[in-house]
Amino acid sequence: MLKDVVRTKTYQNAIYQNAFIFKNKVxxxxGAGTGILSLFCAKAGAKHVYAVECSLMADMAKEIVQTNGLSNVITVLKGKxxxxxxxxxxxxxxISEWMGYFLLFENMLNTVLYARDKWLIDDGIILPDKASLYLTAIEDAEYKEDKIEFWNSxxxxxMSCIKKQAMxxxxxxxxxxxxIVTNCLLLKTMDISKMTAGDMSFTVPFKLMAERNDFIHALVAYFDVAFTRCHKLMGFSTGPRSKATHWKQTVLYLEDVLTICEGEVLSGSMSVEPNKKNPRDIEIxxxxxxxxxRCQISRTQYYKMR
Structure with missing residues (x-):
């Protein structure tokens, strides 16, 4: 993730170019990981940084902080x-890099909200503070053939019984x-400073209009992240028209191959909720x-990210 330049440089720029947010602040x-965001905050003038990491990486983060002479500013705490x-x-x-694949898969948003409610002052700042989920549709015959139709023979x-699981x-x-065959549609925006854990379960309608005559094999979801409390709006996108990140995009293959003409609309709704047994998994x-x-179809499909 450190080599994900889009991710890491955006955080660095948001911190360094908005030092007024961090100057003499706690x-x-x-989810500090190696502590890179804590190091950025310390360099931006933070009074003190508490870096919380539950994995064994916390031990390395402590060593990294010490090696860089910032032990008096950064305290690494190991645990949840x-x-x-x-x-x-x-x-x-x-500050946190909490986002997962499809924004919400294996994410730490619940943890961020818990920390917000327990420790953040009333007029405190969360960075990043906005995340938006988008949807589009694609032609993907070659890959679908390799991933799904492979099981027919x-x-x-x-072995076609495996197709359902693969789908x-x-x-x-x-x-x-x-x-990309259709327009890209905003599905959901989350305001991390105000939302509750329950807002991670939602149902939203969509209408995707074809921009050319083509086939549709899958829907694709991606997300944008924004730092709106900065002097000027900053953020990044994980969309297919942006520079690639380690999050990539999430492809939901359709059971049917849809034939669509320019101007026609693929409509429906998407419901998302955390798995009841393991909230870090999601069901769609x-x-x-x-x-x-040329095509009439109506269908319901279920997906699980686990």
Missing amino acids: VLDV IEDIELPIDRVDVI VYGFD AEPLVDVVDQNQ MLRYSLNGK
């Missing part, structure tokens, strides 16, 4: 946010922007219909 870094106690009652700023044997598992991969229900000149 900062909480949620929900289990630790900070040596102070409140923090001025919370495996060395001469019918239900979204693919995380980089999508070529030339594959997709309803879609197309009543075009």
Whole structure:
């Protein structure tokens, strides 16, 4: 992730170019990893940074902080946010890189919200503070053939029973922007400073209009992240028309190959909710219909990211 230049440089620029947010402030870094965001905050003039990391990487983060002579500014705490106690009652700023694939898969948003409610001062700042989920549709015959239709004949044997399982598992991969068939639609925006954990479950309608005559094999989801509390709006996109990030895009293959003409609309709704047994996994229900000149279809599909 450190080599993800889009991700890391955006955070660095948001911090360094907005030092007024951090100058003489107490900062909480949620899910600190190597501590890179904490190091940025310290260099921007933070009074103190509490870097919380629950994995073994916390030990390396402590060594990295010490090696860079910032032990007097950064305190690394090993453990889960929900289990630790900070040596102070409140923090001025919370910073975190909490996003997962499809924005919400294996994410740490619940943890950030917990930290916000427990430690952030009333007029405190969360960075980043906005995240938006988008949807588009693509032609992807070659890859679908390789990933899904492969099971129809495996060395001469019918293994098509596996297709249903393969269809239900979204693919995380980089999508070529030339594959995009429709417009890109904003599905959902989350305001991290105000939302609740329940807002991670939602149902939203969509209408995707074809921009050319083509086939549709899959829907593609991606997200944007914004730092709106900066002097000027900053952020990045994980979309197929932007520079690739380690999040890539999430591809939801459709059971049917849809034939769509320019101007026709693929409509439906998408429901997203955390898995009840493991909230870091997510379940997606997709309803879609197309009543075009060459194709009429209406279907419901279910996906699980786990």
